[in-house]
Amino acid sequence: MQFFDRFDYFCGMKNIIVTGTSRGIGFELALKFANAGHQVLALSRKANQELLSHKNITFLSVDLSNESELQQVTEFLSSTWKKIDAVVHNAGSLLLKPFSETTQQDFENIYKVNVFGVANLTRICIPFLQKGSHVVTISSMGGIQGSLKFAGLAAYSSSKGAVITLSELLSEEYKEQGISFNVLALGSVQTEMLQEAFPGYQAPLSAGEMADYIYDFTITGNKYFNGKVLSVSSTNP
Numbered sequence: 001m002q003f004f005d006r007f008d009y010f011c012g013m014k015n016i017i018v019t020g021t022s023r024g025i026g027f028e029l030a031l032k033f034a035n036a037g038h039q040v041l042a043l044s045r046k047a048n049q050e051l052l053s054h055k056n057i058t059f060l061s062v063d064l065s066n067e068s069e070l071q072q073v074t075e076f077l078s079s080t081w082k083k084i085d086a087v088v089h090n091a092g093s094l095l096l097k098p099f100s101e102t103t104q105q106d107f108e109n110i111y112k113v114n115v116f117g118v119a120n121l122t123r124i125c126i127p128f129l130q131k132g133s134h135v136v137t138i139s140s141m142g143g144i145q146g147s148l149k150f151a152g153l154a155a156y157s158s159s160k161g162a163v164i165t166l167s168e169l170l171s172e173e174y175k176e177q178g179i180s181f182n183v184l185a186l187g188s189v190q191t192e193m194l195q196e197a198f199p200g201y202q203a204p205l206s207a208g209e210m211a212d213y214i215y216d217f218t219i220t221g222n223k224y225f226n227g228k229v230l231s232v233s234s235t236n237p
Helices: 002-009 024-035 065-081 104-128 154-173 191-195 209-222
Strands: 014-017 041-044 057-060 084-089 131-142 180-186 228-232
Touching: 002 065, 014 024, 014 104, 024 041, 024 057, 024 209, 041 065, 057 065, 065 104, 084 104, 084 209, 104 131, 104 154, 131 154, 131 209, 154 180, 180 209, 209 228
Parallel strands: 014 041, 014 084, 041 057, 084 131, 131 180, 180 228
Antiparallel strands: none
């Protein structure tokens, strides 16, 4: 029996929400949780057929930038799960564009997914979270103060900085309930979104490799951390 299998056997199966599951890290992570026996609520605009066919995965087509669509999540939680053990805010939108050409609408589009989507989904989940629950927000090294910054990412990196501060605030607000909030600030990972933004760049880690790390941290990280931002990067960028 492998380590994760032994751990899950003794700790029991969990109800876990993962966003941005149509591809990349989110897809790999949802599949990993489900294959380990956990129940997964996968949220993304587009469905992935492999996830749809998995017995441990419930998929909801949700545009996180549209607050009204999140009502589907409320209805599912109220009628089916009743409780949540972990949430992984993985969904993200990236824009590579010179600042002088970046419009207010561009900023709003990025923030609707990367910030407001995280806030709105968290607000929905709060009544279903309990002592020992863990909320993990996937941010970026570009969102950390003092880190190396890249031209053209004003909207994206600033949004990733915003969710870092949001998570720190929520960890303080809900610490008495025993709900933990942590952030993983990722370096470059070989995903479709990275290739779309930076064609030809080769990242040091695959989506599956990063999903392995996030899986472990989601299950165990709240035993050691709350209100923390962990940099997960082997290179610059």
